[in-house]
Amino acid sequence: MKESSGSRKGAIVRTVLYTLLSIAFIVGACAWLMNENKKGIEEKAKQQLQADLNLYGNDQPFLEDYPIERDYRMPLDPSISEVHVDDQYGDLLYTKSVLPEITAARDDPHELPFVRKQLTWLLQQVKSGEIIMKVTSNEDFTGGASVYDYKLHKRMLLFSGRGVEIVRRGMNAAAYHDFLVQTTVHESIHLPKITPEFDKKNGPHQPHVTEESRTWIIMIKEVIRPWYAQGRYPSSMSWKISKLFAECGDTATDRWMRFVDVRLS
Numbered sequence: 001m002k003e004s005s006g007s008r009k010g011a012i013v014r015t016v017l018y019t020l021l022s023i024a025f026i027v028g029a030c031a032w033l034m035n036e037n038k039k040g041i042e043e044k045a046k047q048q049l050q051a052d053l054n055l056y057g058n059d060q061p062f063l064e065d066y067p068i069e070r071d072y073r074m075p076l077d078p079s080i081s082e083v084h085v086d087d088q089y090g091d092l093l094y095t096k097s098v099l100p101e102i103t104a105a106r107d108d109p110h111e112l113p114f115v116r117k118q119l120t121w122l123l124q125q126v127k128s129g130e131i132i133m134k135v136t137s138n139e140d141f142t143g144g145a146s147v148y149d150y151k152l153h154k155r156m157l158l159f160s161g162r163g164v165e166i167v168r169r170g171m172n173a174a175a176y177h178d179f180l181v182q183t184t185v186h187e188s189i190h191l192p193k194i195t196p197e198f199d200k201k202n203g204p205h206q207p208h209v210t211e212e213s214r215t216w217i218i219m220i221k222e223v224i225r226p227w228y229a230q231g232r233y234p235s236s237m238s239w240k241i242s243k244l245f246a247e248c249g250d251t252a253t254d255r256w257m258r259f260v261d262v263r264l265s
């Protein structure tokens with residue numbers, strides 16, 4: 001009797017032990033699988049981001065911007081990589097070329113109402129001295145930049161002299177015009193948000209990622225796609241960014257925000 005009760009107890013203990021071991025094994029296996037799955041998802045996101053970033057291809061976006069079949073590009077001037085713009089030439093470029101192009105777009109009855117509205121507002125601000133607009137010799141950026149000037153206590157829209165000059169020399173008149181209009185409208189969306197606090201928090205030329213995302217979404221919907229629908233080809237880079245946003249369901253998904261964070265901010 002005693003022996004049989006003892007062996008029954010032993011059997012129960014063994015069963016409990018096996019059960020606990022099995023549960024521990026299953027829990028362990030599940031945790032491992034979940035971790036592997038997480039690693040897989042992270043790896044996939046990394047690969048996706050890499051693929052998205054390849055949109056740009058190289059670091060001279062302007063020259064590759066307009067597709068050759070559209071014949072926007074001019075015969076390449078070999079001296080183009082040597083372009084440097086000093087302050088004096090920057091002022092000339094601004095008065096003789098940039099400002100007249102922007103003003104012409106504002107007054108063009110065939111231009112998109114959104115573009116005309118933004119340019120009208122901006123040129124009024126420039127005229128009243130609220131915003132300073134100029135071409136700069138600064139080579140830290142290649143397109144446009146909205147910054148706050150702490151000495152003048154004013155918001156500024158800066159065009160990269162080198163960027164403007166490269167496009168002016170490397171593209172035809174229509175592509176150059178589109179480049180200037182697109183850059184100006186983009187910055188005009190940022191400018192009302194450029195306050196000393198915002199600028200300090202993010203550093204010059206580095207608006208917050210959400211601000212860059214907001215601006216690009218407006219540009220895609222209000223300028224890039226409508227231009228394309230009119231048969232006017234915005235830069236191929238902008239068009240690819242618009243397609244990427246469409247792939248995200250026209251929503252600021254994680255994929256979109258990662259792209260904006262790494263490439264557009």
Ligand SMILES: [Zn+2]
Nearest residue numbers: 186190212215
């Ligand atoms: Zn921007």
